[in-house]
Amino acid sequence: MMAAVRRLPVVVVLGATGTGKSKLAIELGQKFNGEIISADSMQIYEGLNIITNKVTSAEQLQCRHHLIGYVNPFTNTSNTVVNFRDKALPIIEKVAAEGKLPIIVGGTNYYIESLLWNFLVDPQAQDEGPDAKKSRMSNSGPVIHGRECPRSPGAGATPSGQLTTSGASSTRPGATQVAEASLGGEVTLEGKGEATPEGKGGTTLEGSRKAPIDRGTDREGGFKDIESSELHRQLTLVDPATAKKIHPHNRRKIIRALEVYGQHGVPLSDILKSQHASAGSAAAISGPARYEKTCIFWIQCDQRVLDARLDARVDAMMEQGLLQELHDFHSEYRHNMQGHCDYTLGMFQSIGFKEFHNYLLLPEDERDTVKGRQLRDEGLVLLKLATRQYAKRQVKWIRNRFLKRPGPGVLPVYGVDSTDVSLWADNVFKPACDILSAIQEDVSPGVPPLESGGAVTEHVYNVCDVCAGRVFTTLLEWEAHTSSRKHKRALSKQRKQMRQAAMLNSDVTSESTE
Template sequence: MSSRLPLVVILGATGTGKTKLSLELAKKFGGEIIGADSMQVYKGLDIITAKATREEQSAAPHHMIDILEPHELFTVTQYKNRALKIIEDLIDNQKLPVVVGGTNYYIESLLWKILIDDGSYVEVPGVLPNNEHELPSEELHEKLKALDPSMARRLHPNNKRKILRSLEILYKNGRRHSEILKEQQSAKDASRSGGGLRFGTSLVLWLQCNQDILHKRLDDRVDSMLEQGLLEELLNFHKLYNQERINSDDKELDYTKGIFQSIGFKEFHPYLMLNEEVRSTDEGKKRLREGIDQLKLVTRRFARKQNRWIANRFLSRTDRQVPPIYGLDTSDVSRWEENVSKIAFEIVESHISGGHCVHERLPSRSGNSFPNSDDTTHTCEVCDRIFIGDFQWAHHQKSTRHKKMVESKKRKEKQAINE
């Protein structure tokens, strides 16, 4: 194999077959798999986080899976530093690195040179004065607005993690986060959101699927998880790790940190809180059914969010260099080899050899890009919601929910006038 090894990144919504393709590529090219999933880095909850099975992991070397205890905090910088070392070692040893996962900021940290190397927020004793990490998100946002108004405009008032990160950068460096970003964005190959590509030979394979088919597939997958023992997994995890939190002085459980934020755990919280006797009653069965329905709902919603992120960050950006991205249709699993495996092999082979790729990369969607207004805050008075960036704002205005709220408001105003 030549020295022109690309960094292969497999993207796609949950349920599109990323694990399957990653195994095929690793076997075909003698590569190794690097996980990019913020929940799969934790031990436990193997079913709900859809980890590759033990059998699948034995078929090809896997990295960045099951490396943390459930209670440990892990920043994107920690992930990036560990994963990059693995990737660089693989390339040095002529082994194809295959990155697969659905955590957006993990993947971006590998593909692009992140401007400020502080990662996601993690509490550092002595950096934040007066125990500010304990304050409500809205109050922290007001503090940031007073200290760094430009940065505050870019962050949603409820995004406590990023607000704390900006405050920490300010206290640590004695300079505003926004000023540091502006200075670094003026560097060569940088953009408004990051530096240039870290690996010039990187490529992206986007697994796509018809939305109706994917929704059905995701619902079926939840049912399959239940058959595999999902409830037992959740109950055991709840007993081992969550019961202690419940018995602590905290009045409310925090589902925003570590593995506790994984989709599927908090959805079953009302059921898990019942004692064993009540779980078998009608009330228990009702809460279980609600948990299952909620899991299916949030999983479908998460899949749509993942696809919007890929389209926005890779195809709709005109302000930064992006790696070539190729679309692979996974809608018909009976034609997987023809529509997915064969094409993926040919794409990767062409990038390794440096030859011409017969498969066209996906075109950019520059007409939908909002590269120059990422720091614009919009407030929808009708829906009582805040949106950061023109892309999210435009998407909200076109949404069915927003239009219904507008119509409802008009009807109420008309009724008030008539009265």
């Protein structure tokens, strides 16, 4: 039994929503004595089973599932990838220690990355001085989670044959904010990473490079009254290498980078360099792979077929009572929050709420009016569109972060195809079983993994004065912009105006000399 445990890989099932990830995970779990670790940022919340498409109770009886519905959506709206990772890693180790197969499955690929690679930076408690933090940074071991992480007996293979990890995984309990190194070394942060409206005010961080940043109890703490452009300027002063990789309007990324500096006393860029060094390459976008042996399946599907499948699934969700589910949750949330509602946090990030928001705000006696039916129909159209777009973003993420991951930390990904569900056994389940069996027996699978590897993103900060000061943070973006028709038209218009101005000045000069 011990030899079998040592051969056990960690299995990951990737894929866009609607491709059959849960189905394959359950089937593999039944055949290979596995347990499933759900990696879905919305399924962690209690309730809302329809909109989050949770596995049913019957499906959970077929194979044990972990990390589904364990967060109260009304009392915890700030759950982060760090919280998820800190709960998931011990479960994976326990499952493996029991001689079972850990199967990670879910639609939040960022959560999956946090389990497969060491790349998160956890701001530490502010009671530590920056000198102590800098001392840790200067040590030879890789810096993971804001601390020195040399290999230890507890971090590698255990006498009982448990999974082998390539770095320590323990973190300070309660750490909530996250930063990480993304594709090509670009800094990305937990959450959607969207630019948020700028605040107002003039508070600065100048005066002391080592002063810890005072974070409040809300999402932005002491940054909430500072404009994004000013925050970006402050980041340029303390961490220019990171600042040039972040757009001045990307408020969330800027704040997270400032938090890391304020709480570590060390620029985020220095921490990431240490992680890259631990991976053995400056091109790496994270620390080393966490597990010695990983088997990743990507369930692929023709996009047109998937779009139709997703539209049909949304219709089925409506028939199952989606609107009532959303309305009940919406009403309970407003009651609990007593009017202090924030529709940008927690469960409200799930697709469905934004699309039906106006409908959900209607009084009950107005929902069956012409206006109500119109808002409901508009919400349905928007929900289908958002679901299709989300599936495309998931595919793009898989390609960029798993297949095109630069550096030595690329893990093999095997493709299976669920386009024709009538051929599921031949095109998905059997190939996956054959590949996994081969990996367990330490032999090469009969099919090669998908082609992987990518170029490092070259960060060059450019401002286009021709196009109203638009900012670009990578060379690829800049070259694409300067080659675009819009830029060329603006450049042509600018040159024409300059020629006309020059001719006018020339005429004025001639008249004055006469």
